[in-house]
Amino acid sequence: MKSTSELTDFYYKELYPSLSELEKTRLHILSQLKWYGAMGAVSFLVTVIWMGKNFGLLHPLMMGIVIGFAALASITYRFMIKGYAKDFKSKIITPLIAAIDSHLLYNPDFMISQHLFSRSSLFKHDIDRYSGNDYVKGSIEGVNLEFSDVHAEYQTKDAKGRTQWHTLFRGQFFVAEFNKHFKSRTIILPDLAEKTFGNLIGGWLQSKNMSRDDVIQLDDPEFEKKFVVYGNDPIEARYILTHSMMKRIVEFQKKISYPLFISFVHNHIHIAIATKKDLFEPAIFTSLLDYKQVMEYVSTLNNTIGLVEELKLNEKLWSKG
Amino acid sequence: MNTISIIFALIAVIAVLMYNSLISKKNQVDNIFGGVDAVLKKRFDLIPNLVASVSQYMEHEKTTLETITELRASAMKPGITDDQKIALDAKLTSALGAINIAMEAYPDLKANENVMHLQRSLNEAEEQISAARRAYNQAVTDLNNAIEMFPTNLMASYMKLQPKKVFEITVNERANVDVGALFTK
Numbered sequence: 001m002k003s004t005s006e007l008t009d010f011y012y013k014e015l016y017p018s019l020s021e022l023e024k025t026r027l028h029i030l031s032q033l034k035w036y037g038a039m040g041a042v043s044f045l046v047t048v049i050w051m052g053k054n055f056g057l058l059h060p061l062m063m064g065i066v067i068g069f070a071a072l073a074s075i076t077y078r079f080m081i082k083g084y085a086k087d088f089k090s091k092i093i094t095p096l097i098a099a100i101d102s103h104l105l106y107n108p109d110f111m112i113s114q115h116l117f118s119r120s121s122l123f124k125h126d127i128d129r130y131s132g133n134d135y136v137k138g139s140i141e142g143v144n145l146e147f148s149d150v151h152a153e154y155q156t157k158d159a160k161g162r163t164q165w166h167t168l169f170r171g172q173f174f175v176a177e178f179n180k181h182f183k184s185r186t187i188i189l190p191d192l193a194e195k196t197f198g199n200l201i202g203g204w205l206q207s208k209n210m211s212r213d214d215v216i217q218l219d220d221p222e223f224e225k226k227f228v229v230y231g232n233d234p235i236e237a238r239y240i241l242t243h244s245m246m247k248r249i250v251e252f253q254k255k256i257s258y259p260l261f262i263s264f265v266h267n268h269i270h271i272a273i274a275t276k277k278d279l280f281e282p283a284i285f286t287s288l289l290d291y292k293q294v295m296e297y298v299s300t301l302n303n304t305i306g307l308v309e310e311l312k313l314n315e316k317l318w319s320k321g
Numbered sequence: 322m323n324t325i326s327i328i329f330a331l332i333a334v335i336a337v338l339m340y341n342s343l344i345s346k347k348n349q350v351d352n353i354f355g356g357v358d359a360v361l362k363k364r365f366d367l368i369p370n371l372v373a374s375v376s377q378y379m380e381h382e383k384t385t386l387e388t389i390t391e392l393r394a395s396a397m398k399p400g401i402t403d404d405q406k407i408a409l410d411a412k413l414t415s416a417l418g419a420i421n422i423a424m425e426a427y428p429d430l431k432a433n434e435n436v437m438h439l440q441r442s443l444n445e446a447e448e449q450i451s452a453a454r455r456a457y458n459q460a461v462t463d464l465n466n467a468i469e470m471f472p473t474n475l476m477a478s479y480m481k482l483q484p485k486k487v488f489e490i491t492v493n494e495r496a497n498v499d500v501g502a503l504f505t506k
Contacts, residue, residue, distance in 0.1 A: 180448075217459055234459070235356045239452035 002100055007298045010099050011092075012289075018091040023288050025084050030284060036076060044069050081284060088282035089134075096297065097136060100305055104138035108280075111135050111148040116175050120270035121187060122261045123168050124211045129153040132173075134280045140305060141314040145176035147304055149278055171258065171275035174304055178240070178269045179313050184233030185213065186240055188249070188262040191228045220246040226253055227260075240264050248311050256303060271307065339476045346464040350485060353460045354403060357453040361396070361410060364446040368393045371439045375420070378427050382420060389416045404486050410450075411489060417443070454488040461485045 002010070011019075047065055048057075055061065089108040097106045111132025118127065135148035150173040153165050193202040207215045212230040216237045223246040231237040241249075253260050261272040279300050283293050308314055372386050379386065395401075396409040421440075430436050465484040468477040 217463075219455055219459065234353060234456040235360075235449075235453045237452075238455045239449055242448065242452070 002302075004295075004299055004302050007096065007099065007302060008294060011096065011294050011298060014099070015092055015095060019288055022084070022088055022091065022282075025087070026282070026284065026288060029080055029084055032080060033077070033284070036080075037073075040069065040073055040076075081282070085282050088288075089280065092282075092288075093134070093280050093297070096301065100301060101138065101140055103140070104136055104305070107135045107137075109133055109135075111150060112146055112173050112175065114152075116146075116270070117150060117152060117173060119265055120173075120175075120263045120272070121185060121265055122189070122263050122270060122272050123152065125154050125168050127152045127168060128155045129165065133278070136305075140308040143177055143179075143308045143313045145174065145305075145308060147172060147174035149173075149280075150272075167276075169272060169274060170277070172273045172279060172300075172304060174271040174273070174307060176269050176308060176313055178264060178267055179315055180240060181267060182233075182236045182240060182264065184231060184236040184264075186216070186229065186231040186233075186237040186264040187212070188227045188229050188241075188260075190259045190261065191224075191226055193228070218246065219243075220250075222250050223247075226250060245311065252307070252310055269311070269313065273304075336476065339473050340480070343464075343467055343473060343477055343480060343482060346460070346467055347482065350457070350460045350464050353453070353457045357450070357457050358406075360446060360449040360453045361406070364413075364443065364450060365393050365397055367439060367443050367446060371436075371443065374433070374436050374439060375424070375430060378430050378433075379420075379423065382423050385416055385419055385423070389413065389420070392416065407486060407488055414447075414450075417447075458487040461487050 044065075047069075048062075051057070051059060051062060051065065086108075093108070094106050097104050112135060114127065114130045117130070130150070130152050132148050132150040135146070137146040139145065149171070151170045152168040154168055156164050156166065158164055191202075191206075193205045196202065197205060206228050209215075209230070213232040214230065214234075216229045216231045216234055218224055218229060218238070218241060220243060223241075227249070229237060229241070249260075249262065256273060258276070259274040261274070263270045280297060282288070283290070286293050288294075303310075368389060372390055376383070376386055392409055392413045396406060396413065401409075424430050424440075464482075467473045468482050468484050
């Protein structure tokens, strides 16, 4: 596997021809966007003023006009960047992933299966809408893995019978084989209760979580402060979460700034990183050659694929050989 | 009269809750000790094979190997107490650790597929034992806390519950002897 700096070099050197071509397209789209944006803003203002004069600003139709303009803007935007986004993924992200490891396959339109997402038992809610993209599958150092962006939602009905959509999880979802055999279920969640209510009440609240298995208290204070662990086998949970494994998880959490959810089910490790956004979407308003932007693509990929080494999933025990 | 009966009922409910929580903690300790026992047995089963395979190579460690065999025999005797088992396990772990380190001096052993297999199985068992010990220690700590803390200590002394001993986890063991690394050097 390549280091982040090697990949950054690769990005700037090898991908430069495609990048400069895409950068031209980006600038073209940007100027078009500005032009359409200005036109849209003017026509919106004219409509609003006309409405205000004839019907008053608080007329119910105003709401429709605002929503209509917003929808039109969003559709136009998506339509304009569609080709560009596709080119970006095939000309930049695809070779970048191949450069990290040639055993990895990438499909920009596919996602990790809902079955795997549900199997992780990380999010206890029925899923009514499931989508995603940027799917990567392959093996790193003999460890099979797959990941993608995932957006899982559920719906509720309010008092007036209107449907409301809520995001259950949005971010990166990663599944890999684990290097130890186990039969139990162990789930690691961010420690929100203890953070909010303190040690005593938070701890009590966690132990009363009826939808989860028993709380498993672990012997690493730093890990305990950041996470809460639920499981149905206290011995196997510790077999999985050795002292070094807990340290590695804490280190990984420090490296990323998003909430981290991990579960060990069915001999696999499932990791959900709640980034709350789509990754690998092409930049429109910043240059594709901008260092910060590049680092975001490269380090996101490297962090995720590097999880195999980071958590030492490649160190197999004898019986799992 | 009414107030007194309410207070009395309240005390009874609290007493029942305390009693049940102590029993569940005690059972949890026994339950996890069962798990510890199972993985310890797994290691015991590997020992005779290991001793037989390495003794022809390891002339200088004869005494350590004999100690291991003896410790295994005494740990497997029926009717020994949990505390004795815990003490024997600590000795066995350190003796096996010594053998692990000594193996480095015998290149012939590294070439022996059978010994390597045994070592890795032993390493896996060792990891499971370590996990079981940690689980046991947590359960014992929970029980001991309840036995010593107010007000559950009153109920515990009435129930004649005694604090239990935890496994001592040596610094050595925390590092977890990496047998694989010894062989791949």
